[in-house]
Amino acid sequence: MIPIRPASTAQQVHDWLYRCVLRGDLLPGARLSETEIAAQVGLSRQPVREAFIRLAADGLAEILPQRGTYIGRISVRAVLSARLIREAVESDLARLVASTRPDLTAMGAELDLQAQADAAGDVPAFIEADDRFHHAMATAAGFPAVWQDLERLKAQMNRLRHLSMRSFDRGATIAQHRAILTALQAGDADAAEAATRTHLRQMLTELPQMAATYPDYFTD
Known part of the structure:
Protein backbone atom coordinates (compact mmCIF):
# COMPACT_ATOMS: atom_id res chain seq x y z
CA MET A 1 0.00 0.00 0.00
CA ILE A 2 1.21 3.51 -0.82
CA PRO A 3 1.99 5.71 2.22
CA ILE A 4 0.34 9.09 2.54
CA ARG A 5 0.78 12.06 4.85
CA PRO A 6 -1.43 12.04 7.95
CA ALA A 7 -5.02 12.73 6.99
CA SER A 8 -7.43 14.73 9.11
CA THR A 9 -10.80 13.40 7.98
CA ALA A 10 -12.57 10.24 6.89
CA GLN A 11 -13.08 11.89 3.50
CA GLN A 12 -9.34 12.21 2.94
CA VAL A 13 -8.80 8.57 3.84
CA HIS A 14 -11.67 7.60 1.53
CA ASP A 15 -10.23 9.66 -1.33
CA TRP A 16 -6.84 8.03 -0.91
CA LEU A 17 -8.27 4.51 -0.82
CA TYR A 18 -10.53 5.34 -3.78
CA ARG A 19 -7.49 6.31 -5.86
CA CYS A 20 -5.62 3.18 -4.75
CA VAL A 21 -8.49 0.97 -5.88
CA LEU A 22 -8.91 2.71 -9.24
CA ARG A 23 -5.17 2.56 -9.96
CA GLY A 24 -4.94 -1.10 -9.02
CA ASP A 25 -2.70 -0.50 -5.99
CA LEU A 26 -5.42 -2.33 -4.05
CA LEU A 27 -6.57 -5.36 -6.04
CA PRO A 28 -9.93 -7.14 -5.92
CA GLY A 29 -10.09 -9.42 -2.90
CA ALA A 30 -7.51 -7.49 -0.87
CA ARG A 31 -8.44 -7.20 2.82
CA LEU A 32 -8.46 -3.75 4.39
CA SER A 33 -7.31 -3.52 7.99
CA GLU A 34 -8.71 -0.66 10.09
CA THR A 35 -5.83 -0.99 12.54
CA GLU A 36 -3.08 -0.96 9.91
CA ILE A 37 -4.53 1.92 7.91
CA ALA A 38 -5.26 3.97 11.04
CA ALA A 39 -1.64 3.56 12.13
CA GLN A 40 -0.39 4.39 8.64
CA VAL A 41 -2.31 7.66 8.35
CA GLY A 42 -2.07 8.68 11.99
CA LEU A 43 -5.76 8.51 12.88
CA SER A 44 -8.06 6.64 15.20
CA ARG A 45 -10.01 3.71 13.78
CA GLN A 46 -13.33 5.59 13.66
CA PRO A 47 -12.60 7.83 10.60
CA VAL A 48 -10.99 4.86 8.88
CA ARG A 49 -14.15 2.83 9.50
CA GLU A 50 -16.19 5.68 8.04
CA ALA A 51 -13.93 5.72 4.98
CA PHE A 52 -14.54 1.98 4.51
CA ILE A 53 -18.30 2.57 4.63
CA ARG A 54 -18.02 5.29 1.97
CA LEU A 55 -15.87 3.04 -0.19
CA ALA A 56 -18.53 0.32 0.07
CA ALA A 57 -21.18 2.86 -0.93
CA ASP A 58 -19.10 3.57 -4.05
CA GLY A 59 -19.33 -0.12 -4.94
CA LEU A 60 -15.57 -0.54 -4.51
CA ALA A 61 -15.49 -2.50 -1.24
CA GLU A 62 -17.50 -5.14 0.60
CA ILE A 63 -18.00 -5.09 4.37
CA LEU A 64 -18.60 -8.65 5.54
CA PRO A 65 -19.84 -9.01 9.13
CA GLN A 66 -17.42 -10.87 11.39
CA ARG A 67 -15.00 -11.21 8.47
CA GLY A 68 -13.77 -7.75 7.58
CA THR A 69 -13.67 -5.33 4.65
CA TYR A 70 -12.45 -6.44 1.24
CA ILE A 71 -11.88 -4.68 -2.07
CA GLY A 72 -14.76 -5.61 -4.36
CA ARG A 73 -14.44 -7.10 -7.78
CA ILE A 74 -14.88 -5.08 -10.99
Whole structure:
Protein backbone atom coordinates (compact mmCIF):
# COMPACT_ATOMS: atom_id res chain seq x y z
CA MET A 1 0.00 0.00 0.00
CA ILE A 2 1.21 3.51 -0.82
CA PRO A 3 1.99 5.71 2.22
CA ILE A 4 0.34 9.09 2.54
CA ARG A 5 0.78 12.06 4.85
CA PRO A 6 -1.43 12.04 7.95
CA ALA A 7 -5.02 12.73 6.99
CA SER A 8 -7.43 14.73 9.11
CA THR A 9 -10.80 13.40 7.98
CA ALA A 10 -12.57 10.24 6.89
CA GLN A 11 -13.08 11.89 3.50
CA GLN A 12 -9.34 12.21 2.94
CA VAL A 13 -8.80 8.57 3.84
CA HIS A 14 -11.67 7.60 1.53
CA ASP A 15 -10.23 9.66 -1.33
CA TRP A 16 -6.84 8.03 -0.91
CA LEU A 17 -8.27 4.51 -0.82
CA TYR A 18 -10.53 5.34 -3.78
CA ARG A 19 -7.49 6.31 -5.86
CA CYS A 20 -5.62 3.18 -4.75
CA VAL A 21 -8.49 0.97 -5.88
CA LEU A 22 -8.91 2.71 -9.24
CA ARG A 23 -5.17 2.56 -9.96
CA GLY A 24 -4.94 -1.10 -9.02
CA ASP A 25 -2.70 -0.50 -5.99
CA LEU A 26 -5.42 -2.33 -4.05
CA LEU A 27 -6.57 -5.36 -6.04
CA PRO A 28 -9.93 -7.14 -5.92
CA GLY A 29 -10.09 -9.42 -2.90
CA ALA A 30 -7.51 -7.49 -0.87
CA ARG A 31 -8.44 -7.20 2.82
CA LEU A 32 -8.46 -3.75 4.39
CA SER A 33 -7.31 -3.52 7.99
CA GLU A 34 -8.71 -0.66 10.09
CA THR A 35 -5.83 -0.99 12.54
CA GLU A 36 -3.08 -0.96 9.91
CA ILE A 37 -4.53 1.92 7.91
CA ALA A 38 -5.26 3.97 11.04
CA ALA A 39 -1.64 3.56 12.13
CA GLN A 40 -0.39 4.39 8.64
CA VAL A 41 -2.31 7.66 8.35
CA GLY A 42 -2.07 8.68 11.99
CA LEU A 43 -5.76 8.51 12.88
CA SER A 44 -8.06 6.64 15.20
CA ARG A 45 -10.01 3.71 13.78
CA GLN A 46 -13.33 5.59 13.66
CA PRO A 47 -12.60 7.83 10.60
CA VAL A 48 -10.99 4.86 8.88
CA ARG A 49 -14.15 2.83 9.50
CA GLU A 50 -16.19 5.68 8.04
CA ALA A 51 -13.93 5.72 4.98
CA PHE A 52 -14.54 1.98 4.51
CA ILE A 53 -18.30 2.57 4.63
CA ARG A 54 -18.02 5.29 1.97
CA LEU A 55 -15.87 3.04 -0.19
CA ALA A 56 -18.53 0.32 0.07
CA ALA A 57 -21.18 2.86 -0.93
CA ASP A 58 -19.10 3.57 -4.05
CA GLY A 59 -19.33 -0.12 -4.94
CA LEU A 60 -15.57 -0.54 -4.51
CA ALA A 61 -15.49 -2.50 -1.24
CA GLU A 62 -17.50 -5.14 0.60
CA ILE A 63 -18.00 -5.09 4.37
CA LEU A 64 -18.60 -8.65 5.54
CA PRO A 65 -19.84 -9.01 9.13
CA GLN A 66 -17.42 -10.87 11.39
CA ARG A 67 -15.00 -11.21 8.47
CA GLY A 68 -13.77 -7.75 7.58
CA THR A 69 -13.67 -5.33 4.65
CA TYR A 70 -12.45 -6.44 1.24
CA ILE A 71 -11.88 -4.68 -2.07
CA GLY A 72 -14.76 -5.61 -4.36
CA ARG A 73 -14.44 -7.10 -7.78
CA ILE A 74 -14.88 -5.08 -10.99
CA SER A 75 -18.52 -5.04 -12.07
CA VAL A 76 -18.85 -5.95 -15.74
CA ARG A 77 -22.37 -4.52 -15.80
CA ALA A 78 -21.19 -1.19 -14.33
CA VAL A 79 -18.36 -0.97 -16.87
CA LEU A 80 -20.73 -1.61 -19.79
CA SER A 81 -23.30 0.87 -18.48
CA ALA A 82 -20.73 3.63 -18.03
CA ARG A 83 -19.28 2.97 -21.48
CA LEU A 84 -22.72 3.16 -23.09
CA ILE A 85 -23.50 6.47 -21.39
CA ARG A 86 -20.09 7.90 -22.26
CA GLU A 87 -20.51 7.02 -25.94
CA ALA A 88 -23.93 8.66 -26.11
CA VAL A 89 -22.79 11.82 -24.34
CA GLU A 90 -19.32 12.24 -25.80
CA SER A 91 -20.33 11.60 -29.41
CA ASP A 92 -22.77 14.52 -29.04
CA LEU A 93 -20.04 16.64 -27.44
CA ALA A 94 -17.76 15.85 -30.38
CA ARG A 95 -20.40 17.04 -32.85
CA LEU A 96 -20.84 20.25 -30.86
CA VAL A 97 -17.13 20.98 -30.80
CA ALA A 98 -16.72 20.24 -34.50
CA SER A 99 -19.58 22.56 -35.40
CA THR A 100 -18.43 25.48 -33.23
CA ARG A 101 -14.67 25.21 -33.89
CA PRO A 102 -13.41 26.42 -30.45
CA ASP A 103 -9.77 26.56 -29.31
CA LEU A 104 -8.51 22.98 -29.00
CA THR A 105 -5.05 23.74 -27.64
CA ALA A 106 -5.80 21.99 -24.34
CA MET A 107 -6.75 18.77 -26.10
CA GLY A 108 -3.57 18.85 -28.14
CA ALA A 109 -1.47 19.44 -25.02
CA GLU A 110 -3.02 16.44 -23.25
CA LEU A 111 -2.42 14.28 -26.30
CA ASP A 112 1.27 15.22 -26.15
CA LEU A 113 1.40 14.41 -22.43
CA GLN A 114 -0.23 11.07 -23.08
CA ALA A 115 2.42 10.21 -25.65
CA GLN A 116 5.14 11.17 -23.16
CA ALA A 117 3.57 8.99 -20.45
CA ASP A 118 3.33 6.09 -22.90
CA ALA A 119 7.01 6.41 -23.78
CA ALA A 120 7.89 6.42 -20.07
CA GLY A 121 5.65 3.42 -19.38
CA ASP A 122 3.75 5.49 -16.79
CA VAL A 123 0.22 4.03 -16.92
CA PRO A 124 -1.31 6.26 -14.19
CA ALA A 125 -0.01 9.41 -15.91
CA PHE A 126 -1.22 8.04 -19.25
CA ILE A 127 -4.75 7.57 -17.95
CA GLU A 128 -4.77 10.94 -16.19
CA ALA A 129 -3.85 12.64 -19.49
CA ASP A 130 -6.52 10.52 -21.22
CA ASP A 131 -9.16 11.78 -18.77
CA ARG A 132 -8.04 15.39 -19.17
CA PHE A 133 -8.25 15.02 -22.97
CA HIS A 134 -11.92 14.06 -22.69
CA HIS A 135 -12.54 16.73 -20.05
CA ALA A 136 -11.02 19.30 -22.40
CA MET A 137 -13.45 18.23 -25.14
CA ALA A 138 -16.41 18.73 -22.79
CA THR A 139 -15.02 22.13 -21.84
CA ALA A 140 -14.52 23.08 -25.49
CA ALA A 141 -18.16 22.14 -26.11
CA GLY A 142 -19.20 24.51 -23.33
CA PHE A 143 -20.31 21.76 -20.94
CA PRO A 144 -17.43 21.15 -18.49
CA ALA A 145 -19.86 19.96 -15.78
CA VAL A 146 -20.87 17.05 -18.02
CA TRP A 147 -17.46 15.48 -17.49
CA GLN A 148 -17.90 15.72 -13.72
CA ASP A 149 -21.19 13.85 -14.08
CA LEU A 150 -19.46 11.18 -16.15
CA GLU A 151 -16.67 10.88 -13.58
CA ARG A 152 -19.18 9.77 -10.97
CA LEU A 153 -20.33 6.94 -13.24
CA LYS A 154 -17.05 5.46 -14.37
CA ALA A 155 -15.20 4.22 -11.29
CA GLN A 156 -15.42 0.59 -12.41
CA MET A 157 -14.45 1.60 -15.94
CA ASN A 158 -11.34 3.31 -14.62
CA ARG A 159 -10.35 0.17 -12.73
CA LEU A 160 -10.53 -1.77 -15.99
CA ARG A 161 -8.51 0.88 -17.81
CA HIS A 162 -5.67 0.80 -15.28
CA LEU A 163 -5.58 -2.96 -15.74
CA SER A 164 -5.95 -3.11 -19.52
CA MET A 165 -3.50 -0.30 -20.31
CA ARG A 166 -0.74 -2.44 -18.83
CA SER A 167 -1.49 -5.14 -21.43
CA PHE A 168 -2.94 -3.49 -24.53
CA ASP A 169 -1.23 -1.24 -27.04
CA ARG A 170 -1.46 2.26 -25.59
CA GLY A 171 -0.38 3.60 -28.98
CA ALA A 172 -3.77 2.57 -30.36
CA THR A 173 -5.49 4.78 -27.80
CA ILE A 174 -3.24 7.70 -28.74
CA ALA A 175 -4.03 7.14 -32.43
CA GLN A 176 -7.76 7.15 -31.65
CA HIS A 177 -7.42 10.40 -29.72
CA ARG A 178 -5.46 11.90 -32.60
CA ALA A 179 -8.25 10.91 -35.02
CA ILE A 180 -10.80 12.63 -32.79
CA LEU A 181 -8.72 15.80 -32.53
CA THR A 182 -8.01 15.89 -36.27
CA ALA A 183 -11.71 15.64 -37.07
CA LEU A 184 -12.55 18.35 -34.54
CA GLN A 185 -9.90 20.67 -35.96
CA ALA A 186 -11.30 20.11 -39.44
CA GLY A 187 -14.82 20.89 -38.27
CA ASP A 188 -16.00 17.50 -39.54
CA ALA A 189 -18.83 16.58 -37.17
CA ASP A 190 -19.53 13.19 -38.76
CA ALA A 191 -15.89 12.13 -38.57
CA ALA A 192 -15.54 13.45 -35.03
CA GLU A 193 -18.56 11.48 -33.87
CA ALA A 194 -17.40 8.33 -35.64
CA ALA A 195 -13.88 8.62 -34.18
CA THR A 196 -15.29 9.12 -30.69
CA ARG A 197 -17.56 6.10 -30.96
CA THR A 198 -14.70 3.95 -32.29
CA HIS A 199 -12.51 5.02 -29.40
CA LEU A 200 -15.08 4.33 -26.69
CA ARG A 201 -15.99 0.95 -28.21
CA GLN A 202 -12.40 -0.24 -27.75
CA MET A 203 -13.43 -1.26 -24.25
CA LEU A 204 -15.81 -3.85 -25.70
CA THR A 205 -12.69 -5.70 -26.89
CA GLU A 206 -10.62 -5.11 -23.76
CA LEU A 207 -13.25 -6.09 -21.20
CA PRO A 208 -13.82 -9.76 -22.18
CA GLN A 209 -10.09 -10.32 -22.62
CA MET A 210 -9.28 -8.87 -19.20
CA ALA A 211 -12.12 -10.84 -17.60
CA ALA A 212 -10.77 -14.04 -19.15
CA THR A 213 -7.20 -13.27 -18.06
CA TYR A 214 -8.13 -12.19 -14.52
CA PRO A 215 -11.39 -14.04 -13.74
CA ASP A 216 -11.03 -13.51 -9.98
CA TYR A 217 -11.03 -9.73 -10.49
CA PHE A 218 -14.46 -9.51 -12.12
CA THR A 219 -18.10 -10.09 -11.26
CA ASP A 220 -21.29 -9.77 -13.29
